[in-house]
Amino acid sequence: MAINWYPGHMAKTRRKIKENLKLVDAVIEIRDARIVTSSANPDIDDICMNKPRIILLNKADLSEEKITKEWIKYLTKNNIKVIETNSVTGKGLRNIKPALLELLKEKHDRLKAKGLKRITVRAMVVGIPNVGKSSFINKMANNKIAKTGDKPGVTKNNQWIKTKIGIELLDTPGVLWPKFEDENVGLNLAFTGAIKDEIMDIEELALKLIEVLQREYPERLINRYKLDSLDENALNNMENIGRKRGAILSGGNIDYNRTAVMLLDEFRAGKLGGISLDKL
Structure with missing residues (x-):
């Protein structure tokens, strides 16, 4: 059962993510905790290069806790922090700011040494469709700013959002990649609703x-x-x-x-x- 779904706006989104990377201090990548590798857009590693990154394993309440913990240990690196979250209940979200500040400590120390006292942290939110980006942003902003839905492709335009914890987020539409090399990846995405049921x-x-x-x-x-x-x-x-x-x-x-x-x-x-x- 071969599955591929790559609407035209996704190619445009990929270009905009690359262009806007210079505007942010870090990247928050949201994945589905049930399909940690399948929901990882391989383009993100290429686009984000060495930018500090937080990977949120969202919808962790729907995954096996033991396996999610194993993924956290496996994915954590020097410039990457991994946090399990539930954007609906807010579980794990309070850990994001400390993780960001730790990732950006050296940069902030340099800015403070130059006399800068007020530092705004800006992060870009990326991920494939239907992993809960809009729910995450709404929870962080304590407001219904981003449109949410149970269908992929709801968010179409980049938008800046101020959060209740003093971090500015740049929202981006969900973006897949042109071809799934592994059939199981396409199936996992379809099982979890990242690909529209209408084309299946x-x-x-x-x-x-x-x-x-x-x-x-x-x-x-x-x-x-x-x-x-x-x-x-x-x-x-x-x-x-x-x-x-x-x-x-x-x-x-x-x-x-x-x-x-x-x-x-x-x-x-x-x-x-x-x-x-x-x-x-």
Whole structure:
């Protein structure tokens, strides 16, 4: 199931991110904690170069805590801090300012030595669609400034936002990259809603998700949908899930579309428990 989705505005966003990098002190990159590598735009490393960076593993409440901790340890480097967050509840957000100040300490010490007393920290917020950038900015600003939605591509224009902790944020639209070399990356992005459902075969996508879950988290499927057991065949499992949920058409046939939509919605809402699709 080959997946690629790269609207024209994303190429423009990539150029603007590169142009605006000189306006900020640091970059805040937001990833989905469930798909830490799949939600990492490979262009970001190239664009941001040696700019100090904070990586937020957002939606951490939907991932496996143990695996998220392993990712934090793995990704942390000299000029990169990693924080697990939940932009809806605000979990972890208070750690951002101290992390930024630590990353920028040498620069600020130099500015203070020159007599500058008032220093404004400016950071650019980047990430792929639907990782929670707008929710993050709204929480940081304590206001409904950025548009939010459960569909990718809501934010289209760059905008500066003043936050309640004295940091100015430059918001940018979510940006993917032109080609997914690994099919699993495209699938993970689609599972979590980073790619619009409208361009997908939703039934095939749900079937692929069942294949992954029956391999990695079989007990979650059994417990959530009250199944007696799992079949080796994902389609049979999908049909059993549909029957358990009453997704049946006249004549007793399974309503595959209804089953698929239900399964994806429940997975994305965390109703199957904490799940990490990318592991070290």
